[in-house]
Amino acid sequence: MSPKILPFLGCLLLLLPTLVFAKAVPKSHQPLAAASAMLVDLKSGEVLYQDHADESRPIASVSKLLTVMVVLEAKQPLNERIEVNVNGIPGMDNVVSRLRFGSTLRRKEAIALALMSSENRAAATLAHHYPGGFAAFIKAMNHKAKALGMTHSHFVEPTGLSSQNVSSASDLIKLLKATRDYPLMGQLSSAKNRSVTFQKPRYSLAFYNTNPLVNKKGWKIHLTKTGYTDDAGHCLVMLTEMAGRQVAFVVLDAFGKYTHIADAGRLKHWLSTGKISKVPADALAYKADKRQLQQQTAKNLEQGDSISATAQP
Template identity: 55%
Template sequence: MPNFEFLYLAWPLMLAVPFAPQAVAKTAAATTASQPEIASGSAMIVDLNTNKVIYSNHPDLVRPIASISKLMTAMVVLDARLPLDEKLKVDISQTPEMKGVYSRVRLNSEISRKDMLLLALMSSENRAAASLAHHYPGGYKAFIKAMNAKAKSLGMNNTRFVEPTGLSVHNVSTARDLTKLLIASKQYPLIGQLSTTREDMATFSNPTYTLPFRNTNHLVYRDNWNIQLTKTGFTNAAGHCLVMRTVINNKPVALVVMDAFGKYTHFADASRLRTWIETGKVMPVPQQR
């Protein structure tokens, strides 16, 4: 069964404890160095005022991106200028990657296109993302074609999409390409609004039922982060991924962290990178025993 982001994470605990304790050896105190330490496979930070690279680590390594794909899904939907209040039927019939994937959202029930976007971006709901593609002018295949055309137009030369959710290992990109996606996302304020929503209730029809949803990025619950847009992603192949448009050291930045092994490593690496930019101090990466 594919692995994906679960909607119900132990977020209250994570608010109290930023990153779950792992089996680690004693760590040294923070030091000052020219480059920070991170545990993720690749990363990149770009100053959005100048588009200059602040930090990079293996930025051109091509990797699966899991649910980061849903940012492109949202862009393609909004580019089509479809009515956001239109009720859409939950449909995954043309997304074979969805077979056997658990969801609380019932097939064939209905909800507005805007709420589909909210669930896909905030809670990484796979059935919502797949349904958006199924209700695209020209159909599902046209949607995937539009995703790749959009990537090409943004200069994302090492990026490829085969489906809208990110469950496929063939949805791939690089940290550098994803910063380009984040730069382009400035033109989509609704994506920023929906992706940073902390929690919401979604009401479906045919049949009528209501479900609670929460954000998969625990950093949006923290008042010391100013996040304008975000998306998380996870599959076994992709590891844990995180992209954000945020503010660090009073500057707007695009931050990408990919291929993190630990469940909270991508959040910890984002904090380590922020500390390094703001103070010059390197926060050590805990070593597993």
């Protein structure tokens, strides 16, 4: 063996424990603020973390990932200018938006705003201009979810404002994996900001990403979507990197404006070092109260079904 190779081999042996450790899943369990979560290695398929991952729950604007996927599959011209119009879309009457009704933007820009800044009128406008209109669009959303094996999911509108748009962490992992077949989704969703020029009338607006991690050093975000409603809590899904792994990450129903972002940091730190980070007491209390409420609701429904069955002749 050449003497020149020996120092290189020595360095490699010193690094080997670190490399092995980076690939290993810690034996400890990192608590999270989110009510359900899942983290999967995209290369191996290994489940690195999961907590109540098969529970269906409202997912708020995370719904827009499926909305955009359905739009892209329709292969409508991305540079076509479409009118901001939400007619026939339920729940849009009192939604606050900076997009003016009747103005136009390119379909690609509407997709970008729906993903990056979670613009509800942009998402609704995409559905309005879908071939066959709103009803056909919702049918296509549920058909696509079924095709992806999302067995805990159902959708009634394109924005996520409805609590009837439900999914699970495990289903959303399937959706995240599918987005890799649509590179534009990753490109547009992970942009830090975007300026869009509208016509009729002409005006320009600047929009910013709802996920602050795209601006944070040390994070490589390949695709992202946030979501929030009172029913859904704070939600975050990403294709990103943790501890040298390409991962799909989902957290649903976290309490606090930035708790879902903190959960991402907790899992990244845990996977990289094996060390557990604390979760704020108020976030854990919210999680426990929500869990208790869900269990009581399920128990009441079960009792109601039992009474109905007994009452039948």
